[in-house]
Amino acid sequence: MTGATDRALVSALHGPLLEQTGAFRGNALLLTGPARVGKLGVALAVAAQHNCTGVRGMYGDACGGCPSCLALAAGAHPDVLVVEPRATTTTGKAARRKLIPIGAVLEARDKAREYETHVFEFLEVRPTFARRVVIVNGAEHLGPEAANALLKLVEEPPHGALFAFLAEDLRSVLPTIVSRSARLSVAPASDRALEFALAQSGAPADAALVEFAAGRAGVLSDHAAVTAALSSAAEFTAALEGGLLGALEAAEALEKSWDAGWHPEALRFTWRALPPHARAKADTALDALQAALEAYASPSLSFQVFALNLRDALGDA
């Protein structure tokens, strides 16, 4: 899905919220809401609002056609920096704990060169358009040193920069950040609003996708990956109804297409109609698979064990 369709989705789903953010004149916003509800999309729309030079939409949303809006849609806006916890370490293995370290804020402290752009250095430079915007995607993962360094910048932002802190749960964000930010919550949308937004963005109607999304606009933005995970989960589950050899082949196919971001949820969605005891067994098998993958166990063996355990669970249904 392109930046332009994302923009249409965000405006359709969060118009009234954008009305507030467009008029915001403070230094820091704290956007809270469930995972994938669309907080990043809203934050990018806010960055667009504060840099747009075109004619605004009905909610004061950005025009979508001016040089700033086009740069943002292309994912190459010079004034927008998204800071996120590192999902992988330099060795390429999955990180056991998510953290935004001080190295994300100060280049001199980024010994492992984990971050390409650092907040402090980014804010030293004047905005190319109107306002530099730093989006901290996962404010609950800020380490204490990183949070303290950021607070100084939030209090006196160089060149009037704007901070947007995103978090799932307000209670997990450091109180010093919460107290310096204007709080807004990003609420899940209704199924009808999601269907409407999907149509607005030019995507075909997809009832399963809307049901799976359960109000989370961020799911629609990752449309292709979600659809792929849903069909692979359905194929995998169906293959387990056959013989043992088919189950092992299905395990291999699942391992190849595995997307840790979407597959676990897509599998659970596929089992939603199973009787409770069978679903509980299936969930246990999936938890064991995820734990094995995180512990760097042999992936092919882990997927085979998962397929056999799940086959067993489905046999109980």
Ligand SMILES: [Zn+2]
């Ligand atoms: Zn614009």
